Amino acid sequence: MKPGIRARLEQLAFRLEELEGLLASGTAAQNIDEFRKLSREHAEVTPVVGLWRDYLRAEADELTARELLGDPEMKELGQSELEAARDAQARIEHDLQIALLPRDPNDERNLFLEIRAGTGGDEAALFAADLLRMYTRYAERQGWRVEIVSASESDLGGFKEVIGRVLGQGAYSRLKFESGGHRVQRVPVTETQGRIHTSACTVAVMPEADELAEVSINPAELRIDTFRASGAGGQHINKTDSAVRITHLPSGIVVECQDDRSQHRNRAQAMSVLAARLQDAQRREQQQKEAATRKSLVGSGDRSERIRTYNFPQGRITDHRINLTLYKLDAAMDGEIGELVDALVTEHQTELLAQLTHEP
16 A cells, blocks of 8 residues: 555544544534534544554454464465455455545535437427436436426427436435436437437536535626416416526526426525536536646536437447447436446546556
């Protein structure tokens, strides 16, 4: 193990003792925000230190096994235990490297999922609805909840644009690599001659801001309009000006929310979406600066980048960033995208590990 990594783990072990002392003293409990912060750090550090202690035990086991090698009667046992101790160290060291990777502070947050129909007209809108169903089914399999914030429906039952809020532990960590261009190749329902068409949608995955205070929004830079909601929702929803449209004048970002009968709740939801979009724009700007020195395969989130193709005639789904093709399109469209998500997470971890191993 590299000296730099060992030193970092020793520091974490010392920090865990500090945290346990602070939490046990009762002083931190008097400040609920401080108590939550310390508890969160304790939860993050504990498993890493647990692995470090396992590694130290494996090192101690290796020393014991080496001592047995000097005894002719115990040599065979010593050799067996030496190999087991070395294997354990290699396995734990890899786990420790994963545990020490830089954490994305947004990983445990809820998220906003925006899907917009692009090239392809009605067929693109239908594909947008298919993508929403795919992500919704996947979320259900994870035990998450999906709420529709706003939707602009097409004539054939698709979506020109739809925004959903996904609520669940670790939601953003699993779906954050879905941002980008999604292309579909299939015979549209409107095609009479059986020709395959290519259509596209863009997907944006944005972590929900914990508090609006995380993003600086000047009320003077907002234009807020109210209007009567359209579409499904019964008679009441169309009788009052409950729908809300917020325009952020400096950026030109426009957010509409008309899902709730309450203007107050629609306004709060729209402000949350606006905060997420502004935060997302800031993050992508930072990522573009970082990309000038290092190209990330899966983490760019560039909306214009084509990341995946869904080919219905061949029953295949291909992620172009990691050159992964699966012939499980029907299952994927029903929400079984765990294999794709796992592959993207693993690729991202591999990139980060490459950086970590180059550190002193």
